[in-house]
Amino acid sequence: MRASRILLPTLRDAPGDAVARSHQLLVRAGFIRQIGAGLWSYLPFGWRVHRRVEQIIREEMDAIGGQEMLMPVLHPADLWKKSGRYGIPEMFYLKDRVGRDLVLSMTHEEVIAFHASEAIRSYRDLPQIWYHIQIKERDEPRPQGGVLRTREFIMKDSYTLDRDKSGLDEGYTKHELAYDRIFRRSGIRFYKVESDVGMMGGSGAHEYMAPSPAGEDRIVLCDGCDYAANVEMAVSVARPVSVAADQPLTEIATPDVTTIAALATLLGVDEGATMKSVIVVPEDERGGVVLALVRGDHRLHELKLQKALGSTFRPAHPDEIRAAFGAEPGSIGAVNLRGGAVREVLIDPSITDGGYVAGANRTGYHLVGAQHGRDFDARPIDLRHAESDDACVHCGGRLHIEDAIEVGNIFKLGLRYSVPMEATFLDDDGVEKPVWMGSYGIGPARILASAVEQFSDENGIVWPQAIAPYDVWIVPIGDDAIAPSDELDASLATLGVEVFVDDRKLSPGVRFKDADLVGVPLRITIGKRLETDGTIELKHRASGETEVLTPAEAPARLAALVAAAKALPAQP
């Protein structure tokens, strides 16, 4: 491909509002352009990368028996009313000319279940793996980071349909294998982590996470074993704190002390030897306040508390706290509760049997030696945020937390959609049963952006070979270099290598800068040396190393390099 025929609007400066590195570089390098909040066009180079990612996904999905299809973006509202998801705030709602309710697809579980309900009659029709690579529309509260979080994006979503739970497990395992190969072939660094099932519902899930400071997710990783989890799910062993057991319960005056830090300082104890009281009001019909207890040095994990409560919640207002506990915020604890004033008390299990410092429910006083089971009752449940330097529950190793971009996820949906959507089949025992479903997503744009986040330098992007917009970038210098460039392009084309010939009428310096910015892994320079000593130069974008080649040996050398770089690599 000749540069003079392609749209490649590179910029010397990134737009002032671009913060994420991938956002800056993809715009500067002429890959993407914004048309509104969370709405992006892919220009030719950007789209080439996207399509290469798609193609890797397609090949690996086909390899596990996936059947590619295409489902619409516009859905009748009835489908979503049937599954019970109509009304969720992230969906775009619209009406047609006669007033029928329609929605734009956020995902395709409903449509898949609809097709399954019609097409799957018998256990002989199972299992199935269906997928498509299609647009998703989501009314995101806050699109950000360029192409990292958008309101319209393309997703590969696949769905397994199985006869029973073990069938679902097999389909899930196939996806784990396919996903491992997809992300390795794409050339990005990634982790597979345990994850929350989120809005999809279901019974088990993993996420594929590309570590990057631009990521919106936090993952917990063990230095000693392969434990990896989203912080939403992570369990860990808290830093040990020594607390004496069987201390007598003693009330002490702590005037004007309302923070854990001040309390620990005043009493000369570890913050971890105190109990933090968090008072919340669940947003359900039952009413009342709930007291959640975590260790003083820990943070309450709001999502875990939400799951424990079975509903969303808000912090209690000070007057609600006074009414329920008879004391000001800052002096609240689980001991000596007034009967019926507090709906439930939850306690994080890192608070062990010893005596802790706790609010006395008397303004300006705390209790020393408060002991769960002896002085108060509470339901033990994991409520705390895993922290860096916690210990691994599996191997005792040290945990650390990294930022990461979610590039894919896999969910065991179970019967969540097949039951309401009536996707059933007749089993060999003559009984009509619901299909077991799984759903599996990958965001090609996030793979693309993750690669830029992970692989760039001060000069621009450094694409992994497999998803680079082109395999080789040729800079002809001088008119005499054009014909040899085209010849090399033609030879490489017969070897399946895609070449970009930068024949723009710009100085060599500008074209070298653009080549670095755009980040094609292999660059050939054809200049005077072809005439003087019959050679051309190969430069590796990543290492900066150069090789001197003759035009005759170049095609084989380049084709070999490309093939080697695209071979399934170990994780970098």
Place this chain on the structure above:
RNA sequence: CGGGGUGUAGCGCAGCCUGGUAGCGCACGCGCUUUGGGAGCGCGUGGUCGCCGGUUCGAAUCCGGCCACCCCGACCA
């Protein structure tokens, strides 16, 4: 949705406080020179200063309202 910020040429920015002919760099066009790491000289093109209203003889500038976009948080794949 809460908090903060920004809207002036394709991109990056100055001008606004203190009202008086809209500027700079890059990019872009033409000419000449130049061709292995963002070339030089010369001549040019391009902006209803986000929108609406108000104050004023006069508004990019002051006032009010609205819109858009970005960041943090909430939320979410």
